[in-house]
Amino acid sequence: MDRFMSLFINPVLNKEVKLRFRTFKSFLGLFFYLLVCGIACLAFIYIESYLSYDSFTATDSRNLFMVLGIGQLGLILFMTPGLTAGAISGEREMQTLNILLTTQQSSTSIILSKLFSSIAYLFLMLIASLPLYSIVFLYGGVSPEMVMITFSFHLLTMLTIGSLGIMFSTLIRRTMVATITTYGVMVFLVVGTLILFFISLRFVMQQYTGPSGVTQGNHYLPYVALMLNPAATLFSIYEPTVERSLQSAGVNWDLWKGFITSYSIITIFSLFVSIIRLRPSTQLKSRKKKG
Amino acid sequence: MIEINNLTKKYGSFTALNNLNLSIDKGTVFGFVGPNGAGKSTTFSILATLLAPTNGTAYVNGYDVTKNPKQVRKHIGYMPDFFGVYDQFKVHEYLDFYGASYGVPSNERKAIIPQLLELVNLIDKKDSYVDVLSRGMKQRLCLARALIHDPEVLILDEPASGLDPRARIEMRGILKELKNMEKTIIISSHILPELSEMCDYLGIIEHGNLIASGNVGQIENQLQAQKILNIQVKNNIERTIAFFQEDPNVLQVERDEKTELLLHVSYEGTEDDQIELLRKAVKNEIPILTFTQKQSNLEDIFMEITKGDE
Numbered sequence: 104m105d106r107f108m109s110l111f112i113n114p115v116l117n118k119e120v121k122l123r124f125r126t127f128k129s130f131l132g133l134f135f136y137l138l139v140c141g142i143a144c145l146a147f148i149y150i151e152s153y154l155s156y157d158s159f160t161a162t163d164s165r166n167l168f169m170v171l172g173i174g175q176l177g178l179i180l181f182m183t184p185g186l187t188a189g190a191i192s193g194e195r196e197m198q199t200l201n202i203l204l205t206t207q208q209s210s211t212s213i214i215l216s217k218l219f220s221s222i223a224y225l226f227l228m229l230i231a232s233l234p235l236y237s238i239v240f241l242y243g244g245v246s247p248e249m250v251m252i253t254f255s256f257h258l259l260t261m262l263t264i265g266s267l268g269i270m271f272s273t274l275i276r277r278t279m280v281a282t283i284t285t286y287g288v289m290v291f292l293v294v295g296t297l298i299l300f301f302i303s304l305r306f307v308m309q310q311y312t313g314p315s316g317v318t319q320g321n322h323y324l325p326y327v328a329l330m331l332n333p334a335a336t337l338f339s340i341y342e343p344t345v346e347r348s349l350q351s352a353g354v355n356w357d358l359w360k361g362f363i364t365s366y367s368i369i370t371i372f373s374l375f376v377s378i379i380r381l382r383p384s385t386q387l388k389s390r391k392k393k394g
Numbered sequence: 395m396i397e398i399n400n401l402t403k404k405y406g407s408f409t410a411l412n413n414l415n416l417s418i419d420k421g422t423v424f425g426f427v428g429p430n431g432a433g434k435s436t437t438f439s440i441l442a443t444l445l446a447p448t449n450g451t452a453y454v455n456g457y458d459v460t461k462n463p464k465q466v467r468k469h470i471g472y473m474p475d476f477f478g479v480y481d482q483f484k485v486h487e488y489l490d491f492y493g494a495s496y497g498v499p500s501n502e503r504k505a506i507i508p509q510l511l512e513l514v515n516l517i518d519k520k521d522s523y524v525d526v527l528s529r530g531m532k533q534r535l536c537l538a539r540a541l542i543h544d545p546e547v548l549i550l551d552e553p554a555s556g557l558d559p560r561a562r563i564e565m566r567g568i569l570k571e572l573k574n575m576e577k578t579i580i581i582s583s584h585i586l587p588e589l590s591e592m593c594d595y596l597g598i599i600e601h602g603n604l605i606a607s608g609n610v611g612q613i614e615n616q617l618q619a620q621k622i623l624n625i626q627v628k629n630n631i632e633r634t635i636a637f638f639q640e641d642p643n644v645l646q647v648e649r650d651e652k653t654e655l656l657l658h659v660s661y662e663g664t665e666d667d668q669i670e671l672l673r674k675a676v677k678n679e680i681p682i683l684t685f686t687q688k689q690s691n692l693e694d695i696f697m698e699i700t701k702g703d704e
Contacts, residue, residue, distance in 0.1 A: 114494035122482045198478035202539070205442050205472045206495035207464065382443075382463075 113212050115203070119220030129224060136178075136228055137235075144171065144238050161244030168245045169341050171235065172253045176337055179261050180293060182225055184285035187268025189278040190217040191381065196278060210381040214269060214374060222265045229257055252340060256359075260333045263366040264289055266373035273377040292331055300328035300335070330361030395420040395547060395578045396441065401450035403436050403602075410436045412602040413450070418580060418595070420546070423573050425589030426582040428599035434582040435475055437599075438551045441580070442472040454547055468496075471540030475551040475582075479532055481525035485516060488524050488535065489542055496543035503542075510538040514568055530561030537568065548572065550581040554588060566592060622688035623659040623668070628681040631655055637680055643667050658688075 123129060147167050152159040191214075194200040203213065236250050268285040275281040303324040329335050339358045396418040403411040411433040418424045426434045439445040440452055443463035451458060457465040480488060486507055493503040511517040514534035519527060527535060533553060540548060553569070554562045569592055572579060583589050589596060590610050597607040606613045627634045631649070634657065638647050643663030650656035661668065672685055 114491055117494070118480070118483075118491045121487075122480060125482055197480075198474070198476050199480060201439075201442075201444055201474050202472070202477055202492075202536075203495070204444060205467050205470070206492065207467060207497045207543075208495050209464075 113208065113216055115208055115213055116216035116220055119216060120223060123220060123224060132224075133228060133231060137231055140171070140174075140232055140235055143174070144235055148238070159242055161242060163244075164239050164242035165244035165341075167242075168236070168239045168249070168253075169338075171232075171239070172257075172341070173334060173337060175229065175232065175257060176260060176333060178228070179225060179257055180264065180289055180333065183222065183261055183264040184268050184282060184289055186225060187218065187221040187265045188272050188282035188285040190221050190269055191272040191377070192276060192278040192281050193272070195276060204382055210378045214273070214377045214381060217272075218262075218265050218269050218374070221268070222261050225261055226258075229254065229261075249340075253337070256333075256337055256340070259363065259366050259370075263370045263373075264292075266370045266377070270373035270377045273380050293334055296328045296332040297335065300325050300332070303328055326356070326358070326361060327365075330358055330365055333362070333366075336362040395422070395455060396424075396580060397451075397453040398437070398441075399451045401437065401440065401452055402448050403433075403440065403445065404448045409602050411440075411447070414599075414602075414604055416597060416604065416607065418578060420578050421576045422595060423569075423579045423581065423593045425593035425596045426580060426599060427584065427589055427596060428582075429584055432599045433602040434599060435551055436602075438472070438474075438549050438580070438582065441466075441549055442470060442474075443467055468543070469545055470547045470549055471543070471545040472549045473536050473540045473551060473553055475555060477536055479524045479527075479535070481523065483524050484520075485511070485522055485524060485527070485535060486520045489539060492539045493542045498543050506542065506544075510541055513541075513571065514538045515564065528561075530557050530564065533557060533561070533565065534568065537565075541572075546578060548577050548579045548581075550579065552582055552584070554583065554585075562588070621661055623661050624684065624686045624688055625657045625659055625682060626653070626684040627655050627657075628683055629655070630681060631657075634680050637675065637678055638671075641671055641674075643671070655683075 144167065147170065148159055148163075151163045151167075191200065194203060233250075233254070236245075239245050239250075240247075264285070267288055268281070271281040271284045271288075272278070275284060303322075307322040307325060329339075336358050396416070398414055398416040401411055401414040401416075402409070414433070414437060416424075426437065428434050436445065440447050441454060441459060443459050443466050446460055451460075453459070454466045455469045457469070459466050480491075483491065489507045489510065490503055493507070494500075498506070508517065508520070511520055514537055516527075516531060516534055516538065519531065524532070524535065537550070537553060540550070550569075554565045557565060566588075569579065569581070573592070581589065581593070595607065595609055596613055598605050598613065625634070625638070631654070635647050635649075638644050638657065638659050641663075643661055645660040645662060647660075648658045650658060661671075663671065668687075672682075675682055675685075
């Protein structure tokens with residue numbers, strides 16, 4: 104049990120958290136983020152209450168919630184690569200990695216500590232913004248379960264993009280290249296999968312639509328493309344109508360199930376590669392010998 | 395304590411280390427000398443479990459560096475040639491972090507950190523941020539960091555590089571204290587005199603090959619195949635030259651540029667041959683005033699054998 108806990112609570116994590124949160128910059132970042140989010144919420148309510156014909160209704164409240172949820176997802180998608188892609192390569196560039204690798208810390212604990220400490224700041228931002236959701240509750244239209252689902256969704260997205268960032272940071276020597284690569288993958292997940300979805304859906308519709316106008320057979324490509332897209336999946340949770348287009352391609356599995364499965368696999372794979380490759384040569388050599 | 399057998403490291407077709415064999419006993423200070431790129435840092439990286447060898451084995455305290463890297467790490471303190479520090483840490487926090495990373499319990503860390511800072515003369519900088527320290531201080535702090543878990547073996551890669559003379563002397567003093575503490579130290583430098591003073595044994599490495607190893611005297615013998623005999627005569631310099639040139643062990647006879655009756659004779663015979671040569675010279679009535687062997691300078695020999703790199 105102690106050994107398991109030491110993977111999560113260890114000197115590397117302590118150090119990272121201490122160094123990251125020690126600066127005044129961190130406090131300022133959080134302050135301005137909450138300020139902007141608060142102003143955005145209040146502005147939304149003001150516009151809907153005073154500038155439209157009806158008062159602020161439960162539907163408006165639901166819309167505000169969706170704006171907040173998708174806005175924070177955008178924040179996660181844009182900040183996580185920057186926070187994680189330098190985690191290992193940055194140590195390498197600072198010439199502190201070699202020393203760290205000669206300590207008793209296992210590769211697993213170093214990688215997990217790096218991941219958790221990198222996303223800790225973002226996590227703090229999310230937690231700190233939770234009270235903003237209470238504004239939404241004032242007007243109704245959203246259940247507490249939905250808030251929890253959104254929060255868990257943000258967390259998984261953060262973990263997955265973060266793990267990808269850590270993996271590229273481990274595999275690529277230069278932080279700049281690792282960061283660009285992680286952003287590239289993130290853009291593919293947000294934009295590329297959407298394009299792929301429309302192309303594949305059009306292809307399926309054209310090729311497999313029978314005379315009755317019903318698509319024949321199960322075609323997974325549009326589903327796979329869309330399940331990798333965090334924005335589309337989050338939107339599908341808010342607006343289940345999105346999934347109808349997928350059902351027309353013959354897939355009835357909820358999009359969020361595919362999202363959770365695929366993102367969990369990506370996270371585990373990325374972390375596994377990072378752990379194996381952190382101390383690459385020695386590990387590979389001993390494996391070869393065992394084989 | 396350290397056992398290296400046929401250690402080889404290749405990067406594609408480039409051989410960084412070629413069949414290195416070395417055995418270093420407990421409590422020994424072993425100096426590794428060689429020009430830049432000779433394979434010193436490669437050897438150290440392998441011993442520090444940071445690099446896998448292409449061939450061969452290396453053991454630290456009986457543990458194979460490729461099979462039991464975790465055990466090896468427990469027994470070594472490694473100081474790389476280039477290293478960075480976490481600038482936002484204070485000096486004592488820096489040591490505390492590494493102590494914790496090496497698994498030293500909190501109460502032991504509290505006791506050992508002031509002792510280490512005392513050893514490396516940084517006790518008055520305990521609460522300073524690491525980024526305000528001078529290079530020499532950072533080197534000493536890194537040395538203290540390598541000692542935090544009380545390792546038996548210290549692997550120090552160019553610990554005095556880039557230091558001013560005063561900082562070098564301070565570093566040398568600390569190393570002498572560590573030697574007194576019976577640590578096994580393997581230390582590298584590209585400056586030979588620096589090491590020959592403080593090391594029990596030396597190894598000279600070039601192009602990945604260990605070309606000589608042993609104590610200072612043994613290395614001189616291994617490296618110095620030919621010696622220079624300085625012979626001064628009272629007169630008859632031409633006859634003297636002719637006499638020495640006849641000897642089969644004499645490679646070359648040169649006249650000194652300044653002193654007219656002084657000769658420098660390159661000689662490759664044994665000590666007995668040398669005695670016989672002098673006896674013959676006296677018998678042949680060569681008017682010898684002095685007959686001395688030039689005092690060898692280890693650095694000159696080192697420069698001579700590594701001059702191809704310049």
